[in-house]
Amino acid sequence: MDRLHVHTPDKSYDVILGEGLRHHLNDYIVSSYRKILVVSDENVADYYLEGVIDGLADGREVHEIVLPAGEASKSFRCYERLLDKCVDATLDRNSLILALGGGMVGDIAGFVAASYLRGIDYIQLPTSILAHDSSVGGKVAINHTKGKNLIGAFHHPEMVLYDTEMTATLPLKEKRSGYGEVVKHALLSDEHWFREVMERNIDDLTPEEVKSDLRRGIRLKALIVGEDEKESGIRKHLNLGHTLGHAIEAELHYGSVTHGEAVVIGTLFALRLSGLDAAYELLEDWAKRNDYPLEIVNELDEANLVDRMKLDKKTMNNRIHYVLLSDIGTPFVTEVEEDELLQQLRQFKDEVIQ
Structure with a gap:
């Protein structure tokens, strides 16, 4: 215990x-x-x-x-x-x-x-x-x-x-959803854990792997919440992948994609915005191997997604703030212009469906 x-x-x-x-x-x-x-x-x-x-x-x-x-x-x-x-x-x-x-x-x-x-x-x-x-x-x-x-x-x-x-007893889809948050925590922590998670096969997880990832994720969450309880500072970093992820869920009316699946898509997009090409390629390959529904973004209008992002809790004065990474384990929050988001989303949609 x-x-x-x-x-x-x-x-x-x-x-x-x-x-x-x-x-x-x-x-x-x-x-x-x-x-x-x-x-x-x-x-x-x-x-x-x-x-x-x-x-x-x-x-x-x-x-x-x-x-x-x-x-x-x-x-x-x-x-x-x-x-x-x-x-x-x-x-x-x-x-x-x-x-x-x-x-x-x-x-x-x-x-x-x-x-x-x-x-x-x-x-x-x-x-x-x-x-x-x-x-x-x-x-x-x-x-x-x-x-x-x-x-x-x-x-x-x-x-x-x-x-x-x-x-x-979780079905595969729910295990896939859960590992969306594990990936987020690993990227916020260190490269070793991230690369370890990228070796996981969702349909073949061992109890030891799950317990290890749960402990590490909860330990990180407890540390961040203890330092910033009301999300005025570093707790915002826990929203990595969630700005686009939440927009996707809302646009699909909270049904056809799970939270964790949407977060993986959002995290992939955040890595693209961050310019972390190696991490992006690792996560894209892992997500495809584990059947994350990346292609679902092709069904969504990027302008509608940006409008959804404007309702994100980090948005201030109708300007979208995004959690990005300068490196694995080094997150920061920055404002991203609406026009840039639209352009990046269009390119992202073209990439992930290939």
Whole structure:
């Protein structure tokens, strides 16, 4: 078992990684929570919901709600459903929300916890590789039709309990999505880890490879969040690949491409803008070998994508700010002119579909 610590001015908590943690939740969740609402999605619930509820039911009143799987559930409609469930279950400020799922579940459940009764406790129980990024750091949100994560808050979990056994049941598409964030973390860290990840085959990952990448990614995230909790400085670097990635997701209405797949496309484009040709070629080859849908950018209008980017959280005074790299492990944020983005996107589209 690994225990990593997140320390910020507003909150300190542990991220605990281990096999089978879901079978021992009462060892970690304090007994003062008399009511718990477990939020999950249809895919995860089929595998794990019953066992988690059984493990929590020791003298507690446990409620459950299951959302449709997929990013489209990070919506106003599902947010309202969850709030209705909180009211119907008469949760109070001594109640707990448990987010059992991937990034979508953690984001919306955390946002409900942030806003219900002006804030109650929640715990992240991630089930995906992707959630090693989203479950740490306290950023919770839902999507707007015009942009991703535009409605949200900073609300840290009480802890993150990462049962690494649950990543074994992920479908290939979700493993591919999760490694979009792993690639980002590796590029923000050092060339050795990046080249190591470029040797990974998504359809043949070993448990040891996954655990190693999860630990390193969470350690990096905890370090950055501890230094910049509210994204006023270096935390912006964690948006590498996300400016275009989020625009792609929004343009496709949060359905046909996963978050991590879109982030890989966005990261490839960021490497192109950065002029890091060797890293670009490595990532392009890796993405094609692992069947990332790079060709999807050819279906999208570059002017529409730029308009979506203007709604990015880093945009100021309607001017787009981008996370780029001067070298692997050396990120920076810079303003990119709209005309340059349009030109670069047109060239990028011509390259990636070959």
